[in-house]
Amino acid sequence: MKEQINIGMIGLGTIGCGALDVLQTNKAEIERKLGSRVEVVKIADLDITSERPVKFDKRLLTTDASEVLENPEIDIVIELIGGVHPAKEFVLRALRNGKHVVTANKELIAKEGAELFEEAAKRNLDLCFEGAVGGGIPIIAALKSSLGGNRIEQVIGIVNGTTNYILTKMSHEGRDFAEVLAEAKAHGYAEPDPTNDIEGYDARYKIAILAGIAFTCRVNVDDVYCEGITKITKRDIENARELGLAIKLLAIAKRSGEKVQIRVHPTLISVDHPLASVNDVYNAIYVRGDFVGDVMFYGRGAGPRPTGSAVAGDVMDIARNINFGATGRLPCAVLDRCEAQSMDEVATRYYMRMLVTDRPGVLASIAGVFGEQRVSIGSVIQKDQHGDNAEIVMVTHQVAERNFRRAIELISKLPVVAEVSTWIRVEE
C-alpha cells in the first residue's frame, strides 16, 4: 500500500475544474475506498489568474507543464487540455517519466492511441480514458472488462450531446436546423464554432475508440465514414414520424463478415428502439454481444461533473493497481488489424423524398429503376402537391449503398423526376 498517491494535472479549463472538484469534494470517500491518500500536488495551465468555479489551493498552479511532467513525486498525470498537440507530447513525456496517465481526450486517443498505448505497455503503465466517450457513462470499462467474455457484434451510440439536443428540439418543436442551432449557441449547448459537433467529427473520434475496443482492432479514424446533421429538415422529421421513425445522429460500428463497418450519420430508427427515447444532451451506447444480448448505457455524455466522475474512477483504478503492484493489468487489447468495409458495401435501408411530375406512370418508372438496381421498396407515401409536382416519400428494404446510390443517380435523370430532395439511412 502506498500511503499517498500524488496527482498532477495538465489543464484546468472547464473539464479540469470538474475533475479537481470531484477529487476534492469526495476525497474522504475515495481515500477510504482505496486505503491511500490521493493528493493533487501540482496543476499546470497557461492561465493561472482567471477565477475558477472550484475552490483550491492556488499555490498548486504553475504555467510550466514540466513541473508536473518532471516531478518525481507525481504518480498519475491527468491530461485535460484537449486536442492532439501538445497533449500528445505531454502524455508521452509523462509515460516516459514513468507516470500513469488519465485523459478524457477523444481526439488524442482516436488519432494517436497506437503510439501512446505502445509506450504505456512498454513501461507497464496504465493509460486510462473513460471520460473520452460518453462522459461519466462507464462504457470503456464495460467493453474492456465486464463484457470481455462476449464477441461484440455491434456498438451503436448517440455520443454527441450537442447534435442530440438540436435533433430533439427540431423533433419535439417542429423547428428547423438553423433556428435551433442559433438557440443552442445562445444557451451554450453548442460551441461558437459548432463544426466539430454538427459535422459528426466528435462522434467519429468516439466511435473509432469504441469500435477498437469492441472488436479488439486498430481503427483508422479516416476510415470512419462521417456525415453531419446540417441537411436534416423539419419536413423529413415529420415524414419520418408518420413512418414510426425518429431521427438521431448515430455512431455505428458493426461486424460485417470479416470486415467492420464504422460510420457516423443522421439515421432514422424505429420510435420503439431504446435509443429513440434518448433525448436532449443525453448520450447512450447500445451494445450487442453474442451472450449478453442487447445492453444499453445511458447518461450525460459530457460536461465537467460527469467527465470528472470518469476521471476519478480512472484515478481510483490506477491507484488500486499501484497499491497491488498490478499496473498494466488491463492493457490495450487492440490486437488485430481490421479491414474497414467501404460505404459502397454497407447494406441498410433508406428513406428518400423527391418531387415528381404528378401524372400516371411516374411511380412505375421510378420503381423500374429501383428494380434494375435490386432496390426493393418497403413503403411509399404520396405527400403534398407543389405546383405541378407531387412529393413522394419512400423507404427501401435493405440494400447495398452502391446500388441505392446508383438508383438515385438514374432516378434523378428521369424526365418525370424534378428533384431527389434528400435521402437518409434507416437502421433496424
Place this chain on the structure above:
Amino acid sequence: MKEQINIGMIGLGTIGCGALDVLQTNKAEIERKLGSRVEVVKIADLDITSERPVKFDKRLLTTDASEVLENPEIDIVIELIGGVHPAKEFVLRALRNGKHVVTANKELIAKEGAELFEEAAKRNLDLCFEGAVGGGIPIIAALKSSLGGNRIEQVIGIVNGTTNYILTKMSHEGRDFAEVLAEAKAHGYAEPDPTNDIEGYDARYKIAILAGIAFTCRVNVDDVYCEGITKITKRDIENARELGLAIKLLAIAKRSGEKVQIRVHPTLISVDHPLASVNDVYNAIYVRGDFVGDVMFYGRGAGPRPTGSAVAGDVMDIARNINFGATGRLPCAVLDRCEAQSMDEVATRYYMRMLVTDRPGVLASIAGVFGEQRVSIGSVIQKDQHGDNAEIVMVTHQVAERNFRRAIELISKLPVVAEVSTWIRVEE
C-alpha cells in the same frame, strides 16, 4: 503469468449451462485477452445424466462437490446452484481451500454476504457476483469501480424480468393480472410457483445488494420493505395512463439524511422517465451520483446467456488478478452500518382510487381529513358511476407515509366513503 487457470463448476442447471457455453464458445478470445489458458476441469451436479443444451466433455461431470472444492488444481469455483444451502457451505469450503469464487446467487449474497466476504478478505481471495443482479448488465462493476468517485444518492431498478413482463402485458394489452400470469407461466416467463418473483422477494435480494455497494453499508434484507404486484388491476393501469404515469415494480434505494430507505413495491412513474419505457423481460438500473448525474444501465436481466456473460467477465477479472498477483484488489467495500428508514418516515406521492357516495360535500369531507393529516392533493379525477357510488381517483403531493396511511384509515371510516379500493406509491 499463470499458464493455465483452472475452473471448477458447482451446478450445471440452466444458468450453469450458459456459463459453460460462453467459456467454451469464446475460449480463444478470452484466452487471448488474458494471456492464459482457462479450462473448466470439473463440474459437480447431482444430475449427471440429463441431456444439456451445451456440448461438453461428460468426463468432467461428478456428483461429488468435493471433487471441485478439494481439488488442489482448481483456482476458481463457479457456484450456480442457487439458494442459501448448501451453496453457502460450498462457497465457504471453496474459500477456505484458497479458491476464488464466482457466483450469480443473489439470495446467498444478500443474506450471507457479510460472512462470505469476510472469509474472502481474510484470505485475500476474490468473490465476484456480477451475475447476481441484472443478468449481464455490468452494474456491480459500475458501482464498485467506475462510479466509485461519486457519492451515490439513489439506485432505482427494474430488476425482475417476470414482473416487468407481466406489467408490460397488462399495460399494453389492457389485461388483468391473473390472466397474464397464467400466460407467462405457459410461456416459461414465470416459474410454476411464481411467488418469489411476483411478491417482490427476488427484487428485494437484488436491491439489498445494490444498496450495500452504492452506500457502502451492510443492508439487512429484512429491513427492505417489500410488496408484490398481485393487487395491481388493469383499471389502475388505465387511470394511471390518463395521469401520464406508467406502472413498474421498482426496487428503490435512496439516501434520506443519515438513513437509507430501501423498498420494493409497484410504483407509478412518469411515462417520460427512462425507466418507463423498459418493457418485457428487460431490466434497467437507474443510478444517481453527485458528479455523474443520472446514468442508466439496461439489458436482459436474467437467462443463461446474459448471466453466462457476467460469469465470464468475473472469471476474466479474477484471472487478471491471479496473473498480476492482485487478488483481493477490489474488496467488498461495505464498510458502514446503515440505519434503515422505516416506511412510516418515507415520503413519496400516492395514487388512490375510492368509491364514494355521489352527493355534494363528499370531496370536502375527504379533503378535510387529508388537510388534518397534512396530505395535499395534486390531482383529482372523477371516474365512472357504480350504482349510487362514484369512483374518484386522486394523486397526492409528497407526504410521509405515516400521514398518508392515517388519512386513508380515517377516510375509510367516513360515512360518505364506500371503499378505498387501492393506493399505489408514485415516484418523481
